[in-house]
Amino acid sequence: MSEKEIILTREGLNKIENELEYLKTVRRKEVAERIKEAIAFGDISENSEYDEAKNEQAQVEERIAKLEMTLRKAKVIDETEISLDVVSIGTTVKVKDLDFDEIVEYTIVGSAEADPYELKISNESPVGRSLLGGKVGDIVDVQVPDGIAKLEILEIKR
Template sequence: MTDKEVVLTAKGLKKIEDELEHLKTVRRKEVAERIKQAIAFGDISENSEYDEAKNEQAQVEERIMKLEGMLKKARVIDEDDINIEQVSIGTTVQVKDLEFDEIVEYTIVGSAEADPYELKISNESPVGKALLGKKVGHIVEVQIPDGTTKYEVLKIEKGNIND
């Protein structure tokens, strides 16, 4: 993992902390129990249940390490520090897709908590990068896989980033 800072909102931080706690207190025990049950089946050299449980254990431990690393490098965005004069991490921006004449609202977040299904886009994504620093009325061109698209910034507000 790189030494790159992980930018998180308060909600994103809580989500990571909750997942880490769940992995450490619940998933570890579940996987350990599966390993114990698989060993009870006998010869572990040809025991697929044992192999699957050991692989799952490795995945859980890897995820725990990744989350702990993220938390060590985390910088939490304070909602009080968000300036709604321009698009930044922690803002929700309403844009008009000029090609399709559609209005979309995105919340700009750090890459660790981006979730396109919740319209949370990373500050490192093509759209997120293009919008950063823009003000209401600005038009941005964004390179997307299908070519170029244009967005007009209609509104900027503080994103709902705290619990």
């Protein structure tokens, strides 16, 4: 069984590498210190500080493992090779919602990088999937819970 590639932009890769470095060099030490302090309180069988610190340690280690796995499967897209003729992963696309007469700018990224608060949408999301391959001037239909939204592609850039 082949593992699914995780598509990342250079920015997304850097963000993951920085978080991993922080977890390994800073958070691990902080949690280890908390465990050490909790053990100093004595009997660990009824020591809530110890239990809390051990749970935190497990969460940190789980996150480290997840980030390392992501990096092993990562395929970084070369942003200089991205065509601006069509919407693709790594492009930023300005669209007009024809139903609400609103203009929004989305950056299309791989699912590991998606962050709706930063308007970075996954290529696997309904909007991302509908926009992929579109050209300036195209009107695409997006399946949304209320029905179908119509988006006009106004601009494609890096």
